[in-house]
Amino acid sequence: MDGEIFEIAVFTTAAALAATVVMLPPGIALAWVLARHRFRGKAVVETLASLPLVMPPVATGLLLLWLVGRRGPVGHLLEPLGIEIVFTPAAVVLAMAIMGLPLLVRTARAGFEQVTRRYEQMAETLGARPWRVFTTVTLPLASRNILAGALLGFTRALGEFGATIVVAGSIPGRTRTLTVGIYTYTETGQDARAAALLVVSVALAFGAVLVANRLAHVD
Amino acid sequence: MPTVAQDDVPRFELRFSLTQGAFTVATDVDVAARAVALFGPSGSGKTSILEAIAGLRTPQHGRIVVRGRVLYDTDTRTHVPVRDRHVGYVPQDVLLFPHLDVRRNITYAQGRRAHVNVPDLDQLLGITTLMDRKVVGLSGGERQRVALARALYSGPDVLLLDEPLAAVDLARRRLILDALIAIRDELRVPLVYVTHSPEEARAVADYAVVLDEGKVVAAGKPRDVLP
Amino acid sequence: MVQWVTGVAVVLALAVAPAQRQQVLVSAAASLADVMATLARRYEMQTGVRVVVNTGASNTLARQITAGAAVDLFVSADEAQMDAVRAEVVSGTRVPLLSNQLVVAVAADRPRRMRSVRDLLDPSYRRIAIGDPAAVPAGVYTKAYLEKLGIWREVSKKVVPSASVRVALATVENGATEAAIVYRTDLATTRRAMMAFAVPLPDGPRIVYPAAVIATGHNRAGATRLLAWLQGDQAMKVFVNAGFIRGR
Numbered sequence: 279m280d281g282e283i284f285e286i287a288v289f290t291t292a293a294a295l296a297a298t299v300v301m302l303p304p305g306i307a308l309a310w311v312l313a314r315h316r317f318r319g320k321a322v323v324e325t326l327a328s329l330p331l332v333m334p335p336v337a338t339g340l341l342l343l344w345l346v347g348r349r350g351p352v353g354h355l356l357e358p359l360g361i362e363i364v365f366t367p368a369a370v371v372l373a374m375a376i377m378g379l380p381l382l383v384r385t386a387r388a389g390f391e392q393v394t395r396r397y398e399q400m401a402e403t404l405g406a407r408p409w410r411v412f413t414t415v416t417l418p419l420a421s422r423n424i425l426a427g428a429l430l431g432f433t434r435a436l437g438e439f440g441a442t443i444v445v446a447g448s449i450p451g452r453t454r455t456l457t458v459g460i461y462t463y464t465e466t467g468q469d470a471r472a473a474a475l476l477v478v479s480v481a482l483a484f485g486a487v488l489v490a491n492r493l494a495h496v497d
Numbered sequence: 498m499p500t501v502a503q504d505d506v507p508r509f510e511l512r513f514s515l516t517q518g519a520f521t522v523a524t525d526v527d528v529a530a531r532a533v534a535l536f537g538p539s540g541s542g543k544t545s546i547l548e549a550i551a552g553l554r555t556p557q558h559g560r561i562v563v564r565g566r567v568l569y570d571t572d573t574r575t576h577v578p579v580r581d582r583h584v585g586y587v588p589q590d591v592l593l594f595p596h597l598d599v600r601r602n603i604t605y606a607q608g609r610r611a612h613v614n615v616p617d618l619d620q621l622l623g624i625t626t627l628m629d630r631k632v633v634g635l636s637g638g639e640r641q642r643v644a645l646a647r648a649l650y651s652g653p654d655v656l657l658l659d660e661p662l663a664a665v666d667l668a669r670r671r672l673i674l675d676a677l678i679a680i681r682d683e684l685r686v687p688l689v690y691v692t693h694s695p696e697e698a699r700a701v702a703d704y705a706v707v708l709d710e711g712k713v714v715a716a717g718k719p720r721d722v723l724p
Numbered sequence: 725m726v727q728w729v730t731g732v733a734v735v736l737a738l739a740v741a742p743a744q745r746q747q748v749l750v751s752a753a754a755s756l757a758d759v760m761a762t763l764a765r766r767y768e769m770q771t772g773v774r775v776v777v778n779t780g781a782s783n784t785l786a787r788q789i790t791a792g793a794a795v796d797l798f799v800s801a802d803e804a805q806m807d808a809v810r811a812e813v814v815s816g817t818r819v820p821l822l823s824n825q826l827v828v829a830v831a832a833d834r835p836r837r838m839r840s841v842r843d844l845l846d847p848s849y850r851r852i853a854i855g856d857p858a859a860v861p862a863g864v865y866t867k868a869y870l871e872k873l874g875i876w877r878e879v880s881k882k883v884v885p886s887a888s889v890r891v892a893l894a895t896v897e898n899g900a901t902e903a904a905i906v907y908r909t910d911l912a913t914t915r916r917a918m919m920a921f922a923v924p925l926p927d928g929p930r931i932v933y934p935a936a937v938i939a940t941g942h943n944r945a946g947a948t949r950l951l952a953w954l955q956g957d958q959a960m961k962v963f964v965n966a967g968f969i970r971g972r
Binding site: 340343344347348349350353354362364365443444447448449450452453462464465466467468 | 749751754755757758761776777778779780784785787788790791792793794888890910912913914940
Binding site for chain 1: 551552553578579580581582583584585586588590592594595596605606607647648651
């Protein structure tokens with residue numbers, strides 16, 4: 279297998295894994311807040327959390343570009359620290375995480391909603407503080423759903439294209455993911471290369487589904 | 498934290514009114530007793546009273562004092578959160594944590610002032626043989642024993658029991674009843690015991706509160722007020 | 725918890741752009757990806773300077789630059805996108821690097837003869853694919869050229885605007901359209917389409933791939949040197965081999 283193809287495949291998988299790790303804490307926190315709490319502006323938060331799902335990915339990419347570009351609100355804070363996000367693998371991870379987050383939040387939220395409050399109350403009567411209740415009761419009981427959500431987020435990350443290409447560009451060896459590679463090679467008529475990447479993408483997708491099934495059957 | 502001297506009989510002050518939807522429960526109980534039975538037909542509000550003591554429900558106004566500790570008082574705006582009430586709550590559906598084994602369930606409470614240790618619990622409830630079992634395969638009686646052990650392990654000021662014998666088969670009921678009496682007398686943990694069985698109430702309690710549709714219709718010694 | 729913190733640290737470490745002194749970051753139109761990759765390798769071999777090539781649609785590249793991305797050199801597929809970033813261009817560095825030629829492509833297994841672009845008016849050409857004139861540079865030039873010939877209104881009734889030139893060619897290859905108007909360089913990428921007519925350079929639109937040094941980059945000197953090399957004979961030979969024309 280062509281060295282570059284292998285490199286792209288490894289990079290994409292690693293980035294998708296990193297994106298999944300990155301999206302887990304905020305995703306779980308958001309899912310829990312939405313599942314358990316009522317507050318003013320909740321509808322706004324719900325909408326924001328769903329936005330990447332509903333907006334065209336390129337639009338999300340442009341938004342991210344504005345945000346973390348050196349001129350943007352976040353970017354210009356990071357610049358003096360020597361941190362540039364655009365055109366780096368971090369941008370790939372960021373785009374993947376943002377696009378996968380809504381899926382994780384939805385699935386995890388359903389998981390939390392299913393956990394009966396009564397178990398949490400029982401833990402409270404036994405003296406557990408809120409964080410302990412969350413980590414020893416709520417989270418474990420919702421873990422199946424959270425895992426499913428993480429898997430959804432991961433597969434979404436693997437297939438992410440529109441936002442990635444805007445904020446991370448297409449730089450071979452640095453930010454060229456499977457999807458971006460397929461696009462670039464097709465655009466320049468390198469169909470054989472594009473086809474090879476396609477095969478790898480399909481294989482990875484199969485792998486993800488197999489893992490998902492295995493996890494679903496383990497009790 | 499006030500400690501109860503060996504001969505002191507624990508005091509309960511339960512004077513409150515709790516409304517949920519169309520249903521109101523009102524109590525006016527101020528008594529010293531080792532075990533209080535809440536007696537009445539289903540729907541009479543017994544469980545709500547238990548939940549109010551545990552802090553899982555909040556009365557609209559009133560006062561709840563258990564063994565000298567004010568848990569709730571609308572006049573002084575006292576409202577002790579659930580986790581600090583030091584109650585051992587055993588609801589009707591027991592609510593053992595399904596994802597933990599028996600040992601982890603029983604030893605869930607941590608950092609409490611006083612743990613009742615496991616050998617004592619074993620002597621009372623015979624739980625050692627169950628320690629490594631999963632919650633899923635336990636019988637009704639076993640679940641009840643584990644739930645009691647879990648509640649006791651946290652060193653509570655009071656045990657709140659909601660129909661503890663309901664899910665236990667007849668043959669084992671005596672065992673659990675004996676265990677409860679031992680808890681009351683040897684461990685000196687007072688009980689608030691919800692039941693619709695006069696026999697159980699008579700066996701365990703030295704004070705009975707009779708409820709009907711949320712109102713206290715009688716209160717006193719079990720042999721006086723129970724059918 | 726620990727793994728989460730480590731993960732973030734790794735991601736941030738990746739975010740810090742690697743040593744920028746000895747590298748030049750070039751944003752080049754997607755159609756130049758292949759040829760720029762070749763030239764980048766050659767340049768690095770000769771000078772030791774690493775050329776990192778970022779490719780994409782020219783409008784995307786332009787937006788990245790206006791958002792402050794640290795691009796050293798920009799090669800666009802049309803003037804409009806270079807105009808869009810004029811505020812970032814180091815003055816005096818903009819040059820017309822390359823040009824291209826419009827051609828009419830037909831399916832390789834159904835060759836046709838055309839004497840002029842006006843032949844497209846013939847009813848035997850039922851559908852014609854061109855890059856979307858609203859977004860694709862090749863489409864912009866095509867429309868301008870057809871307007872200049874006075875046949876745009878007629879032809880536009882048969883036009884299928886495509887997301888990219890590659891897509892336009894694909895429609896010809898699989899028979900969805902009878903002809904596509906693309907660049908000569910695009911034809912070089914496929915064997916299933918062939919040229920039916922090449923618009924003579926003096927008649928055709930003035931297609932320009934402008935290149936310029938960008939102010940937001942980290943390596944202005946390196947970009948200037950690279951741009952000079954790209955205009956030189958050695959690099960131009962590579963461009964011409966790929967079907968491009970020297971810019972004028």
